[in-house]
Amino acid sequence: MANDTKAGTAEARAAAIRRAVRAVKRGTFTSYGEIARRAGLPGRARLVGQVLRESSDHRLPWHRITGAQGRIAFPAGSASAHKQLRLLAAEGVKIRGNRALAAPAPGAKRSLDALLWKF
């Protein structure tokens, strides 16, 4: 089989992306661009979405993948968006509207005191 031994096939890219997705820890979320970067494919955020779509779900924590700044890629109110938000919330991720919040809300200065004093 005179096959291509060159790295960079669609299969290899998909595998790398799936690896990166699987590496996302529970209770956290990562953007498409970040996944692409971790998979060694900078600038191919769209490809991540493509692979995720093809994979549908297969022990892939697809719900931990959000758009930039935690924004959900699905239209707000859609079934998929709602499901993703629900899954994220179930893992302890704060949700606000169509967004997943990774960091504490602004005003952490006050929360800092609260943390120090174990509020």
Next chain:
DNA sequence: CTGATGACTGATA
């Protein structure tokens, strides 16, 4: 081949 589309992103207005 061309053009449209899409689980994207960052900049700009």
Next chain:
DNA sequence: CTATCAGCCATCA
């Protein structure tokens, strides 16, 4: 906050 644009890449009509 929303809207638009340019870039980026794979897939499809």
